[in-house]
Amino acid sequence: MTRVWRWLADRWVMGVALLVLGYLSLPIMVVAGLSFNRPSSRLSYDFDEFTLDNWRNPCATSDMCDAVVRSVQIGFIATVVATVVGTLMAFALVRHRFRGRSGINLLIFLPMATPELVMGTSLLALFVSAGVPQGFWTVVIAHVMFCVSFVVVTVKARLAGMDRRLEEAAMDLYASEWQTFRLVTLPLVLPGIVAAALLAFSLSFDDFIITNFNAGTTVTFPMYVWGAAQRGIPPQVNVIGTAMFVIALLLVGVSSLRGRRARRARIMSAVRPNGPS
Amino acid sequence: MIGMGAKLRERDAPAGDLRLANLTKRFGIFTAVDDLSLTIPQGSFFALLGSSGCGKTTTLRMIAGLEEPTSGQVLLGARDVTRLRPYKRPVNTVFQSYALFPHLDVHQNVAFGLRRRGKRSTDDDVMGMLELVQLRDYARHYPAQLSGGQQQRVALVRALVNHPQVLLLDEPLGALDLKLRRQMQIELKRIQTEVGITFVHVTHDQEEAMTMADTVAVMNAGRIEQLGAPAELYEFPATAFVANFLGQSNLLAAEAAGPAGSDVPVTAHGARFSVPADRARSDRGAVYLGVRPEKLHLVGSAAQVPSGHQHVEGVVTDASYVGVSTQYLVRTGWGSEISAFTANSGTGGQHPVGTPVVAHWDPRHAFLLPREPGQDDRTTPLLDEPVGAPS
Ligand SMILES: Nc1ncnc2c1ncn2[C@@H]1O[C@H](COP(=O)(O)OP(=O)(O)OP(=O)(O)O)[C@@H](O)[C@H]1O
Ligand SMILES: [Mg+2]
Numbered sequence: 056m057t058r059v060w061r062w063l064a065d066r067w068v069m070g071v072a073l074l075v076l077g078y079l080s081l082p083i084m085v086v087a088g089l090s091f092n093r094p095s096s097r098l099s100y101d102f103d104e105f106t107l108d109n110w111r112n113p114c115a116t117s118d119m120c121d122a123v124v125r126s127v128q129i130g131f132i133a134t135v136v137a138t139v140v141g142t143l144m145a146f147a148l149v150r151h152r153f154r155g156r157s158g159i160n161l162l163i164f165l166p167m168a169t170p171e172l173v174m175g176t177s178l179l180a181l182f183v184s185a186g187v188p189q190g191f192w193t194v195v196i197a198h199v200m201f202c203v204s205f206v207v208v209t210v211k212a213r214l215a216g217m218d219r220r221l222e223e224a225a226m227d228l229y230a231s232e233w234q235t236f237r238l239v240t241l242p243l244v245l246p247g248i249v250a251a252a253l254l255a256f257s258l259s260f261d262d263f264i265i266t267n268f269n270a271g272t273t274v275t276f277p278m279y280v281w282g283a284a285q286r287g288i289p290p291q292v293n294v295i296g297t298a299m300f301v302i303a304l305l306l307v308g309v310s311s312l313r314g315r316r317a318r319r320a321r322i323m324s325a326v327r328p329n330g331p332s
Numbered sequence: 333m334i335g336m337g338a339k340l341r342e343r344d345a346p347a348g349d350l351r352l353a354n355l356t357k358r359f360g361i362f363t364a365v366d367d368l369s370l371t372i373p374q375g376s377f378f379a380l381l382g383s384s385g386c387g388k389t390t391t392l393r394m395i396a397g398l399e400e401p402t403s404g405q406v407l408l409g410a411r412d413v414t415r416l417r418p419y420k421r422p423v424n425t426v427f428q429s430y431a432l433f434p435h436l437d438v439h440q441n442v443a444f445g446l447r448r449r450g451k452r453s454t455d456d457d458v459m460g461m462l463e464l465v466q467l468r469d470y471a472r473h474y475p476a477q478l479s480g481g482q483q484q485r486v487a488l489v490r491a492l493v494n495h496p497q498v499l500l501l502d503e504p505l506g507a508l509d510l511k512l513r514r515q516m517q518i519e520l521k522r523i524q525t526e527v528g529i530t531f532v533h534v535t536h537d538q539e540e541a542m543t544m545a546d547t548v549a550v551m552n553a554g555r556i557e558q559l560g561a562p563a564e565l566y567e568f569p570a571t572a573f574v575a576n577f578l579g580q581s582n583l584l585a586a587e588a589a590g591p592a593g594s595d596v597p598v599t600a601h602g603a604r605f606s607v608p609a610d611r612a613r614s615d616r617g618a619v620y621l622g623v624r625p626e627k628l629h630l631v632g633s634a635a636q637v638p639s640g641h642q643h644v645e646g647v648v649t650d651a652s653y654v655g656v657s658t659q660y661l662v663r664t665g666w667g668s669e670i671s672a673f674t675a676n677s678g679t680g681g682q683h684p685v686g687t688p689v690v691a692h693w694d695p696r697h698a699f700l701l702p703r704e705p706g707q708d709d710r711t712t713p714l715l716d717e718p719v720g721a722p723s
Pocket of ligand 1: 387
């Protein structure tokens, strides 16, 4: 009896973790499965027949692919702008003492804490009253707005954990301000910036509520899916969903693999002390 | 020097003495460094001693340009470098916290300064330096893979390899074991004399300061209490702080009434003593009569006291045998305990606890220091050498 308990006690953390993992990945599995489905009718969500057609021909409906391209464009622009602006802001907030600093720290959290519905409607009200026509660029503006917060918070955490004395050491060793930034600060903060950019892109790519209010006639991928759901979702949507998931997985996999390989290389070359640099 | 870039040569031109003029640093209302003025001759070894938090690191940071002085100047030769950026100064620092770059390996860390100064082939210099600190085999290790003592040695050579005009060392050997520390001390001293670098060396290790430095300065609460050759500081301290910071001293509260001839007579606890006038930092009013424990000799009776020596009587309350010497605590007639170290050189017997003894000294070994009125004896009741407080 006690042995059974011991066995359970040793493994329950693992068990719970597996359960949670299953819970999280079940929907993704369903999407991946349905991407190989040939539905018998437009409104059927049953797995009827296996096919590779959806993958061979993901742009069966051309407006769907337009929407995907548009979402990628918006995501790319919003990510670049939000990452640059957010990183600069994070530096300012961590490195400089100025009036209103704590106020800004609080404001940064606001877009994350505000319900999207409220953000979407208030942005719409702003654009309408300012006479800005809604479309591609209003969506970009909206996305930059909420992505910046996440970038600031992510980069700030990384930056705050960095020892200022390393930069002092660099300056003591004849590195100018710019060289210090390029050779010491940036390499140490870069992982945080990359993580922030990935986060920003995925937030932008799948935002629906705020986008829906400010898109005008522009259709992004989430909006397309929402619209299609009324008429029956084409199975190619599952292809796009699965592809995005696989790409994300690959990115994460590659970065962690690179980290591990770099670490192994360091240890290997540490074993051969006079190896090439 | 031949073959080095013009950039290097310009920096290698002797910079002259390092001078601090009325250097002050305040953090808010707290004064960390208080009106510091001193001159460190070019090529000399200057040791800065002082208790934790007295402003040593802050002083070094102002010399390196990492901290802006509230007022005062830092001068290198005739040049005022007070407002010069750190990377424009021919000064390198061994940081108390090492501050090694975690994303660069040992070799890259050490080569960092040479690279920034435009030196192309750094390998010989770097490997030579790593050899010096016995880390040749660790060139491709990252700082996180090194022990504390190894990191400290990397920090040391990362600064040293640049052969700066002034090298600031903030407790550069604190994490090393005794044997390695002695080895490093010898190497440092050798490099310092060979290359002619001005060393400003902060340490908690008195012995290190005394053996290595040309000049020792004892700092207390942002000020230099005394500055001079090691023997001078030890033999004739200027303040009670210095007397007890460098080694130990028996300081007896006494009153002096001005010099009489070449001596200064004093009264302490009802007994009369005298000290040569040139050994008196203060000769009137409240003074301390100071004698180092090793300058006190113990005998069984007053009859054995050599002529010309002065003495106090007491009872041995503690005796610890430490091999080369025996360290005694003697309770005097008025209740204070004084300490005496006697060499175990074979002559003279031991004094067991509880026996009455007479402690005597040559007045030329005593000294008089100013004392705040009302302060009592300051004897060091510790039998072991005070160990440098960890930072
Ligand atoms: N940036 C700062 N802001 C406020 N106070 C500071 C700052 N840096 C140092 N201090 C204070 O100045 C005093 C001197 O500090 P410093 O680092 O120079 O001491 P230290 O002599 O090097 O001590 P240790 O031997 O412990 O290293 C300390 O009391 C410290 O609290
Ligand atoms: Mg310090």
